[in-house]
Amino acid sequence: MSRFAMVIDTHRCVGCQDCVVACKTENNVPEGYTRDWIAEEVHGEFPTLHLELRSERCNHCSNPPCVACCPTGASHVHPLGGVVLVSHDLCIGCKACLAACPYDARFIHPDGYADKCTFCIHRVERGLDPACVSVCPAHCMHFGDLDDPRSEVSRLLASRNHHALLPEAGTNPNIFYLT
Amino acid sequence: MRTDSGNPVSRRSFLKISAATIAAGAAAGSALHAVYETPREKGIRRVPTYCDLCFWKCGAIATVRDGRLWKIEGNPLDPLSRGRLCPRGTGGVGAHFDPDRLRTPLLRASERGREVWRPVSWEEALDFLASKMRAIQTNYGPESMAAFVHGIGGTFLKHTLKAYGAVNIAAPSFAQCRGPRDTAFRLTFGDDVGSPERTDIENAQCLVLIGSHLGENMHNTQVQEFANAVGRGASIIVADPRFSVAASKAKFYLPVKPGTDLALLLAWMNVIVSEKLYDKEYVGKYGFGFEQFAASVVPYTPEWAYPETGIEPETIRATAREMARYRPATLVHPGRHSNWYGDDTQRERAIALLNALLGSWGRKGGFYIPSSMDVPGYPYPAVPKPSRPALRAMSNKFPFANEDISTSVREATITGQPYPIKGWMVYATNLINSLPNQDETIRAIRQLDLLVVVDVIPSEIAGWADVVLPESVYLERHDEMNPELFKQPFIALRQPVVPAPDNQKPNWWIARRLAEKLGLGAYYPWKTIDEYLEHRLTAGGYSYEQLKKQGIIRGKQPPIYFDDGAPAQFDTPSKKIEFYSTQLAQAGFDPVPKYTRPDPGPPGYYRLLFGRAPVHSFSRTQTNPLLSDVMSENSLWLNAREAQKLDLKSGDYVRLRNQDGKLSNPIKLKATERIRPDCVFMVHGFGHTSKALRSAYGKGASDAGLITRYKNDPLMGGTGMNVNFVTIEKGA
Ligand code: SF4
Numbered sequence: 001m002s003r004f005a006m007v008i009d010t011h012r013c014v015g016c017q018d019c020v021v022a023c024k025t026e027n028n029v030p031e032g033y034t035r036d037w038i039a040e041e042v043h044g045e046f047p048t049l050h051l052e053l054r055s056e057r058c059n060h061c062s063n064p065p066c067v068a069c070c071p072t073g074a075s076h077v078h079p080l081g082g083v084v085l086v087s088h089d090l091c092i093g094c095k096a097c098l099a100a101c102p103y104d105a106r107f108i109h110p111d112g113y114a115d116k117c118t119f120c121i122h123r124v125e126r127g128l129d130p131a132c133v134s135v136c137p138a139h140c141m142h143f144g145d146l147d148d149p150r151s152e153v154s155r156l157l158a159s160r161n162h163h164a165l166l167p168e169a170g171t172n173p174n175i176f177y178l179t
Numbered sequence: 180m181r182t183d184s185g186n187p188v189s190r191r192s193f194l195k196i197s198a199a200t201i202a203a204g205a206a207a208g209s210a211l212h213a214v215y216e217t218p219r220e221k222g223i224r225r226v227p228t229y230c231d232l233c234f235w236k237c238g239a240i241a242t243v244r245d246g247r248l249w250k251i252e253g254n255p256l257d258p259l260s261r262g263r264l265c266p267r268g269t270g271g272v273g274a275h276f277d278p279d280r281l282r283t284p285l286l287r288a289s290e291r292g293r294e295v296w297r298p299v300s301w302e303e304a305l306d307f308l309a310s311k312m313r314a315i316q317t318n319y320g321p322e323s324m325a326a327f328v329h330g331i332g333g334t335f336l337k338h339t340l341k342a343y344g345a346v347n348i349a350a351p352s353f354a355q356c357r358g359p360r361d362t363a364f365r366l367t368f369g370d371d372v373g374s375p376e377r378t379d380i381e382n383a384q385c386l387v388l389i390g391s392h393l394g395e396n397m398h399n400t401q402v403q404e405f406a407n408a409v410g411r412g413a414s415i416i417v418a419d420p421r422f423s424v425a426a427s428k429a430k431f432y433l434p435v436k437p438g439t440d441l442a443l444l445l446a447w448m449n450v451i452v453s454e455k456l457y458d459k460e461y462v463g464k465y466g467f468g469f470e471q472f473a474a475s476v477v478p479y480t481p482e483w484a485y486p487e488t489g490i491e492p493e494t495i496r497a498t499a500r501e502m503a504r505y506r507p508a509t510l511v512h513p514g515r516h517s518n519w520y521g522d523d524t525q526r527e528r529a530i531a532l533l534n535a536l537l538g539s540w541g542r543k544g545g546f547y548i549p550s551s552m553d554v555p556g557y558p559y560p561a562v563p564k565p566s567r568p569a570l571r572a573m574s575n576k577f578p579f580a581n582e583d584i585s586t587s588v589r590e591a592t593i594t595g596q597p598y599p600i601k602g603w604m605v606y607a608t609n610l611i612n613s614l615p616n617q618d619e620t621i622r623a624i625r626q627l628d629l630l631v632v633v634d635v636i637p638s639e640i641a642g643w644a645d646v647v648l649p650e651s652v653y654l655e656r657h658d659e660m661n662p663e664l665f666k667q668p669f670i671a672l673r674q675p676v677v678p679a680p681d682n683q684k685p686n687w688w689i690a691r692r693l694a695e696k697l698g699l700g701a702y703y704p705w706k707t708i709d710e711y712l713e714h715r716l717t718a719g720g721y722s723y724e725q726l727k728k729q730g731i732i733r734g735k736q737p738p739i740y741f742d743d744g745a746p747a748q749f750d751t752p753s754k755k756i757e758f759y760s761t762q763l764a765q766a767g768f769d770p771v772p773k774y775t776r777p778d779p780g781p782p783g784y785y786r787l788l789f790g791r792a793p794v795h796s797f798s799r800t801q802t803n804p805l806l807s808d809v810m811s812e813n814s815l816w817l818n819a820r821e822a823q824k825l826d827l828k829s830g831d832y833v834r835l836r837n838q839d840g841k842l843s844n845p846i847k848l849k850a851t852e853r854i855r856p857d858c859v860f861m862v863h864g865f866g867h868t869s870k871a872l873r874s875a876y877g878k879g880a881s882d883a884g885l886i887t888r889y890k891n892d893p894l895m896g897g898t899g900m901n902v903n904f905v906t907i908e909k910g911a
Contacts, residue, residue, distance in 0.1 A: 014394030
């Protein structure tokens with residue numbers, strides 16, 4: 001088996017949004033929508049501040065509520081890496097998954113189906129990194145298989161402090177942020 | 180920063196479900212339907228070229244799918260991009276698809292500034308232009324035709340203009356951007372830091388950034404090296420009134436009072452000299468006038484600097500010691516846009532001198548010595564000798580300017596002195612937004628017999644033009660090649676990826692055809708651009724075929740550090756690093772920088788600061804549909820407690836009124852802890868007033884509209900622009 005994950009180094013990230021633009025061109029995401037975005041989290045009072053910039057997207061959860069709630073089976077887990085995908089032809093655009101996703105990762109594509117990050121599975125199948133990972137000028141994003149202890153993502157998680165988003169939601173997210 | 184802007188338009192997603200091929204063992208039933216169509220290699224074409232979304236000129240590879248431009252990625256062979264573009268470069272696709280781009284030549288059909296034009300053929304437009312230029316030549320002399328240019332694309336137009344007899348060709352990138360820095364480093368080391376800057380961030384162990392927002396300012400190679408420096412734990416010191424992205428990576432963040440950076444720099448030097456922390460061997464070997472310099476910084480103690488800068492003396496000492504600890508691998512970054520307060524060359528000279536004390540010029544982790552590959556220029560016939568010199572040569576007002584000063588050309592246009600300027604050619608720079616004080620620019624335009632704009636979009640300056648010539652975007656044209664001066668020397672080629680969609684033409688074609696119309700065809704011995712490029716490359720001993728295929732040809736890298744044998748040469752009068760500048764003393768300026776307190780502005784006002792965002796370049800990318808989708812308007816950064824006092828919250832729209840009563844467009848407030856309470860900040864380039872820029876018109880506010888005042892740098896004529904103050908008015 002394989003479990004795909006992204007490990008993102010918030011120390012290196014400059015929040016430039018190249019990941020957002022690259023996703024839009026690679027996947028032809030329609031104007032007005034994005035599958036990934038940058039979150040800016042500030043703590044403290046000027047001038048003693050902590051800023052975390054995070055490239056965020058669908059967490060490809062191991063326990064995905066969007067799949068559980070889908071009435072048609074359109075939202076599903078792909079056998080390759082456990083990637084969470086939507087079958088456009090099965091999707092009826094009911095938005096149950098939009099409501100179920102605690103990360104607000106989904107939107108309804110103008111063509112009527114729920115859309116979101118696919119981990120660029122069409123690239124991954126060909127041995128490439130997802131577009132966002134491959135363009136990042138800060139080299140802050142890493143993609144790989146957590147079931148392989150020798151993978152770069154496994155090694156990074158073993159050696160660095162990290163967190164994931166909303167662990168309390170019980171979704172078992174697969175995007176990790178190095179801090 | 181999650182974007183929720185823009186109107187969704189129906190564009191068919193390319194991700195389509197196709198027949199299942201990897202379905203065996205599917206975990207979920209519907210996985211059978213889940214195999215996504217991978218882009219077929221059939222129908223895919225990749226073309227190497229170099230980017231034009233900014234002046235960095237990264238090597239790129241564009242992918243065309245079924246005849247349609249799909250994406251642009253970095254060229255792994257390119258030493259600048261190292262295979263990764265910045266967000267603008269990645270979004271370069273949008274420059275081709277920009278719905279608002281210029282499509283056909285236009286002649287003005289109403290009064291200037293009304294944006295009323297008549298579409299015409301290239302022949303009609305160029306005939307008209309040539310007749311106007313001939314009239315200026317006859318009535319005033321060719322020197323009265325001036326030009327403003329930005330970027331490498333201006334090469335051929337400049338050649339035509341010089342053949343015609345023009346001598347005043349200014350780049351706003353000098354007097355409105357990098358000029359103070361380049362002048363200061365030339366005065367100190369005899370050479371400037373260049374573009375791309377010769378900063379060895381990759382190897383710096385201590386990096387000092389003064390208002391230089393790496394990461395928000397996406398100078399690609401520098402950002403990559405900066406992230407590497409952060410990744411390997413380099414010590415980073417940031418002085419900035421704003422808690423920039425760079426500040427968030429810093430070991431020391433110094434929230435310096437705006438306009439007092441020079442005080443901080445002098446105090447740092449005071450500590451390094453008085454504690455004898457400088458590189459004595461380096462200073463002894465290469466320095467000139469160190470004694471006078473050392474005496475001159477004695478009064479500038481950290482205690483003196485504290486009330487000026489707001490930075491505690493202990494912090495000043497600790498950071499100075501930190502710099503000394505890592506020298507010579509301590510890089511005090513000179514920044515790029517350096518026209519801030521009018522004393523900018525002296526501030527930049529202090530940066531140069533601090534680097535000199537640390538021994539970082541010519542050293543690993545400091546400033547390397549760049550080189551380029553030898554590609555001879557095209558053997559053009561000599562251009563005519565001008566009968567009158569350039570304006571810059573006729574005035575001693577700014578003695579250390581070594582390039583034409585855009586604002587001086589503007590002034591001469593208004594006054595007619597020392598001779599009239601009657602024509603402007605403007606290439607790829609939006610003068611209305613790039614020069615300070617828009618009223619002065621418009622007053623100058625009213626004096627002109629001819630304003631011609633060559634550009635890809637109908638910018639504000641195009642709105643004032645008599646002739647607008649639509650250039651094809653970089654993805655649709657050849658351009659001058661780029662034998663870059665860099666750490667690793669290389670040559671880059673720009674070549675068309677897709678055809679221009681309408682009646683746009685490449686600048687080389689426009690320049691050559693205009694020369695023919697002016698009877699200057701003999702200055703263009705080459706017929707096609709291929710012939711020109713091949714001629715130059717062959718003369719240098721390189722293969723055009725190879726360059727076309729790879730986009731990049733790399734050369735051998737000579738030693739780049741003094742310690743490895745790079746020549747330690749300083750092209751200054753003393754042939755040394757000038758701690759004390761006799762040139763400056765002789766011209767009546769401070770030979771060692773001195774501090775003067777900046778004007779604090781009227782009470783109750785905030786100082787207006789402006790800067791960059793990673794997804795836009797100047798005021799030239801706001802109609803790019805990909806980039807505007809990510810950032811469609813700018814926002815006003817205001818300290819959270821100040822916002823509370825004004826009863827404002829993030830997301831409220833406000834207007835700014837400056838000290839001269841100028842009112843801005845509505846702009847969205849960002850109430851944030853990330854800025855001092857005495858200033859506000861916005862990203863430059865928004866608040867477009869050109870109606871022809873339909874998708875950007877009126878979105879956000881324009882800093883340029885509020886920059887009515889500027890302070891001239893007495894050394895080189897730069898226009899310090901952070902000298903404007905605003906109040907905030909509620910409501911749209
Ligand atoms: S820094 Fe970005 S916009 Fe500038 S040339 Fe490189 S990729 Fe293009």
